[in-house]
Amino acid sequence: MKTLTMRVDDSVYQMIKTAAEGQKRNISNFIEFATLQYLTSVQYVDNSEMTEILNDKELVQNLREGLKNLKAGNYTIV
Incomplete structure (x- = not known):
């Protein structure tokens, strides 16, 4: 288990507190x-x-081509 510290605006804190x-x-x-x-x-x-x-064959083909290019090192996911 990790501890997380975060800063939020007072109004956001109140919304979170109320929801909780x-x-x-x-x-x-x-x-x-x-x-x-x-x-x-x-x-x-x-x-x-x-x-x-x-079912969108063109989309599927484009996704496959993109994955192939990614594996080939042509792109970097950020």
Whole structure:
């Protein structure tokens, strides 16, 4: 387990505190919970969206070409 120190504006702190209290969580637990919720809901596509992506043959080909170029060292992900 890691300790994380962060600075937030007073108004943001009050929103976090109110939300944590509303869920009967301490602030630390609420921030962890909210972060996980965000990361799992925003960073990944659902099954219907993935089906739509995979059915777009031109997009799939472009993604494969991009991956090939990345592996060849033509690009750097930052």
